[in-house]
């Protein structure tokens with residue numbers, strides 16, 4: 001993974017549009033180091049997706065950001081205040097969808113939202129939020145008659161009550177069918193387009209690819225990589241797939257310069273039986289392409305169809321997951337993409 005020094009640290013002033021500015025966040029549960037040196041800035045109107053394996057520290061990080069837990073170390077400002085010291089300010093400006101929300105099953109959707117409205121410091125109209133989450137037609141039905149997807153939309157209705165500036169969604173689409181997931185994505189995009197800042201956790205890489213302006217991958221409590229999707233994908237080598245009619249295939253592969261790896265991929269069968277599939281992997285796509293073209297010219301080698309593509313989020317995620325860190329090391333270092 002490409003490592004670079006992240007500009008955010010405890011001494012860096014947050015950008016003017018920062019909603020969340022965390023520098024070197026740490027958290028221990030009874031001696032277990034669950035969040036390690038996490039530095040992350042979330043800007044107004046951005047969707048940030050927090051990814052990571054089970055137990056990576058995503059929910060704990062979200063709980064610290066909302067002021068539910070007091071950090072063990074590091075600096076944190078949400079809306080410019082310390083969320084643990086000033087929870088009322090955070091509650092007033094933040095909507096939340098928890099991983100598992102509790103509902104009063106025996107009352108109607110409308111009655112539950114009305115009860116919710118009395119608990120919230122923000123004002124809104126039940127009909128407005130029901131319309132936004134497309135639950136108007138279910139408003140008089142009992143909550144326990146809702147499908148899983150409809151309940152998740154009801155959770156979202158509570159989170160968007162009173163149009164909070166920040167919405168925190170912990171695995172908002174877990175268990176939803178693809179159609180319900182797409183509906184929720186569209187809602188989240190609309191909220192972002194209206195200027196809402198959104199931080200979400202998800203185990204669906206596709207969800208992060210679809211929604212996120214910024215992707216952050218946690219591993220063993222630390223932020224292993226974060227940046228825009230393109231920046232995150234660029235932390236792994238890109239791949240060129242090309243079908244070639246080689247003059248001397250082995251010589252071609254042996255001649256690949258440093259930083260460029262070429263290998264035959266006999267699992268992929270070119271449509272033209274006279275060609276053979278070659279895969280070229282490199283951090284420097286331009287250097288790899290130049291070498292390929294130069295070599296083809298020099299060797300009078302026929303090049304067939306060629307496709308150059310960045311690494312997938314799946315590849316980045318697996319690389320992070322397989323990278324070994326020592327959870328017992330208190331000074332575990334983050335590696336991040338400059339933004």
Ligand SMILES: Nc1ncnc2c1ncn2[C@@H]1O[C@H](COP(=O)(O)OP(=O)(O)OP(=O)(O)O)[C@@H](O)[C@H]1O
Nearest residue numbers: 029030032034052053054055056057058059060061
């Ligand atoms: N109340 C607690 N007491 C002790 N350890 C905890 C507590 N809550 C979480 N942990 C541990 O802290 C680590 C981080 O948990 P956290 O829930 O933040 O991870 P996560 O990334 O959200 O995981 P998942 O994707 O499974 O929801 C885990 O190893 C978990 O077992």
